[in-house]
Amino acid sequence: MSDDIVPFTPQSSLVQCFLNSPETGWLSVSIAPQPFELRGIISPYVRGFIPWAEDKSAPSRAFAKVIESELRLGRQIEAGQTVVDLGASPGSWSYVAVKRGAHVIAIDRSELREDLMRSPRLSFETADAFKYKPPQTVDWLICDVIAAPQRSIDLLLEWLRERRMRHFIVTIKFKGADEYPLLEQLKQHAPPLCADFRLTRLCANKNEVCAFGSIL
Ligand SMILES: C[S@@+](CC[C@H](N)C(=O)[O-])C[C@H]1O[C@@H](n2cnc3c(N)ncnc32)[C@H](O)[C@@H]1O
Incomplete structure (x- = not known):
């Protein structure tokens, strides 16, 4: 030896x-x-790789990020649940939630695809994602807003501290590698507020990471 x-x-x-x-x-x-x-x-997946979900009817391929987060979390959006989708247009994340039978409040400056705007399970509000507060606790916060990483981190921590949702999937988008250290705040402050907290670069992510989990 x-x-x-x-x-x-x-x-x-x-x-x-x-x-x-x-x-x-x-x-x-x-x-x-x-x-x-x-x-x-x-990872329960071979080499940690989850193949991108396929659905040609979704408004864009962004829906694959929700599917992959749900798979990794072992929990998915269910019929009858309430979902706030921040930065929702053109609507791929809302599309997944509506298809599952959830009720979606979609927030963006631009409208979602026409069929989603007509869905009885979706209500659209033209609002600033960073100012929106749900009237009561929702089952899911899903957020794919294009913003500086610090803003998305602050938004998630605020929602967690105020216990506005039970579960969450939030994308944090980067312009360059020099911004990656910003994630240290999230690693420090989010886990104590959560029963399950994951921070991962999804297979479906480009220069972004996804924070997802459930609150305590
Ligand atoms: C990457 S897209 C979202 C894609 C969406 N998740 C989907 O699956 O179709 C980002 C969206 O964030 C929206 N956005 C950016 N800043 C915003 C803000 N302050 N308030 C509301 N929406 C915002 C943009 O209008 C854009 O539609």
Whole structure:
């Protein structure tokens, strides 16, 4: 045994094996209590990759971000739930919620696709996403607004602190890598307010990350 190989007992360790050919593979060993603390980062998907959802009827491919967040969360928007969609136009995120039978309050400066605007399950308000407050707690905040990352981070923290929603999916969009450290505030302040908090660059994300989860 070389100096850098640490002995372990299988009972107190997490052992993972990935075979990349019949003869070779990778073995990963974590000593307890790391397996418990880090279990959230172990993906049930092969190589952590979730294929982009396909739906040609959606207004744009942006709907794939909601589907992927729901899959990762293990929870989805359900019939009868209330959803606030901030920065909703042209309507792909609202499209998913309406299709599931939820009631959607869609906020944007521009209207959504015509069929969504006519949906009895959707009410549209021309408003500033950063000023909108729901009259009561909603089941979901979904937010894909184009804004500076600090504004989206502040918006999410405000909604969490004021417990305005039960579950959330919020995109944080970046112009450059120098903005990534802004996420540290979210990593510090959001988890204590949440029963489940994830911050991930989705397979369906470009230069953006998605914060999603459920409040306490
Ligand atoms: C990336 S698009 C949203 C796409 C949408 N999630 C979908 O699936 O179709 C961003 C939207 O944010 C809206 N937006 C940007 N700033 C806003 C603000 N302050 N208030 C409301 N909407 C805003 C834009 O008008 C734009 O429609």
